[in-house]
Amino acid sequence: MSVNNIPMLRTEKRAALEDTVARWKAAGQRVAFVPTMGALHEGHLSLVRLAKQHAERVVVSIFVNPAQFAPHEDFGSYPRTLEADLTKLQHAGVDLAYTPLADEIYPKGQDSDIKAGEAAKGLESDFRPHFFDGVVNVVARLFEQVKPDIAIFGEKDYQQLKVVEELVQTLGLPIEIIGAPIARDAHGLALSSRNAYLSAEELAIARKLNVILRKESPTPSSRPTAGGGEILRSLDYARDDIKEALLEAGFDKVDYVEERWGRKLAAAWLGKTRLIDNIEI
Numbered sequence: 001m002s003v004n005n006i007p008m009l010r011t012e013k014r015a016a017l018e019d020t021v022a023r024w025k026a027a028g029q030r031v032a033f034v035p036t037m038g039a040l041h042e043g044h045l046s047l048v049r050l051a052k053q054h055a056e057r058v059v060v061s062i063f064v065n066p067a068q069f070a071p072h073e074d075f076g077s078y079p080r081t082l083e084a085d086l087t088k089l090q091h092a093g094v095d096l097a098y099t100p101l102a103d104e105i106y107p108k109g110q111d112s113d114i115k116a117g118e119a120a121k122g123l124e125s126d127f128r129p130h131f132f133d134g135v136v137n138v139v140a141r142l143f144e145q146v147k148p149d150i151a152i153f154g155e156k157d158y159q160q161l162k163v164v165e166e167l168v169q170t171l172g173l174p175i176e177i178i179g180a181p182i183a184r185d186a187h188g189l190a191l192s193s194r195n196a197y198l199s200a201e202e203l204a205i206a207r208k209l210n211v212i213l214r215k216e217s218p219t220p221s222s223r224p225t226a227g228g229g230e231i232l233r234s235l236d237y238a239r240d241d242i243k244e245a246l247l248e249a250g251f252d253k254v255d256y257v258e259e260r261w262g263r264k265l266a267a268a269w270l271g272k273t274r275l276i277d278n279i280e281i
Contacts, residue, residue: 008089009096014104014145020096021059021147029056033148035139038062039079039193040088043183047152048092050180054150060089061098061142067110068134074272079193098146105141112137117170119162123265124276127255135160136167143173151175156182156190158263158278182277184210190277197273205250206275212245213257213264213279242266 011017021031032055034047040062051058062085069075082099089097116125116132124131143151153161161179168175183191187207198206243254246268255267255274265278 008086008094010086010099011096012099012101012104014100017059017096017098017145018147021057024057024095025147030149031055031057031059031146032150032152033142033146034058034060034152035142036060036062037064037078037193038085039081039196040085041183041191041193041195043154043156043191045088045092046183047154047180048089048094050178051150051152052093054176054178057095058093059096059098059146059148060094061100061146063098063100063105063138063142065105065134065138066102067106067137068131070128070130073128074194079196105138110134110137112140114140114167114171116163117166119159119166123159123256123258123260124267127267132160132163135163139164139167140171143168143175148175150178152178152180154182155179156192156277158261158265162261190275192275194273194275198270202270202273206270206273208249209246209251209266209268209275209277210279212242212249213266213277215242215245 009020011020024031032051034044034051036044048058048060062082064075064078064080066075069078086097086099112133114136116136120132151164153164155161158179161177165177167173168177185191185207188210189195189203189207190210195203195206239257242257246254246257246266251268251270253269255269257264257266259265259281262281263278264281265276267274267276269275
């Protein structure tokens with residue numbers, strides 16, 4: 001639905017972003033927003049294509065958010081490929097690339113009264129307890145600045161999608177959140193900027209994650225017990241079975257395999273690279 005064939009706009013400044021979006025809205029145009037941390041790949045571009053189906057104007061932000069990295073994590077080494085990213089966004093038909101510096105997002109520091117809600121409990125938070133507070137911190141600020149009608153988030157980070165949906169509901173924001181299907185390579189590996197960390201050998205192992213998740217786990221035989229004990233043992237067995245298969249495939253560690261929101265979700269490590277994926281049950 002894009003109406004513009006002129007070169008993509010780019011700004012680092014909140015004021016210029018807000019002025020541009022205000023003009024579009026005054027003209028009756030809907031604005032879709034795709035927040036990213038850069039190092040763009042086909043997965044991000046699939047979000048842009050979906051955004052263009054739902055709005056006349058598309059804004060993409062590129063901002064590596066320090067608030068969602070713990071001190072021991074890869075903030076300093078996270079892939080940064082800004083010029084290549086801007087070229088991809090231009091070719092994808094994005095209307096405005098917002099590439100703010102930290103003081104545009106956090107003029108008074110990263111502290112925020114906004115905290116992640118119920119959707120953030122467990123799974124990622126068991127291993128990255130800081131993460132979702134950092135996500136809602138930056139997403140709330142970006143929503144305030146961009147004021148989109150629609151925002152697109154990938155389903156690969158499924159818990160994050162649910163956290164953002166909850167954030168919008170809690171704050172009463174008039175923003176429609178749309179989940180975009182997971183983009184995968186020809187072998188089924190979920191696309192991720194962190195895949196760039198993988199060696200050739202690790203990449204071959206990483207491509208087994210989705211395959212193993214999709215395999216049906218055998219159901220153990222056991223007597224029914226009061227309170228659903230048999231069902232609980234069955235789920236535990238399935239999780240353990242998948243974890244064992246991942247370790248046998250060459251993964252170094254499995255953080256979790258869980259079922260929630262009608263999805264089977266997993267996080268596992270290869271060397272220094274942490275991979276997440278999920279499939280619909």
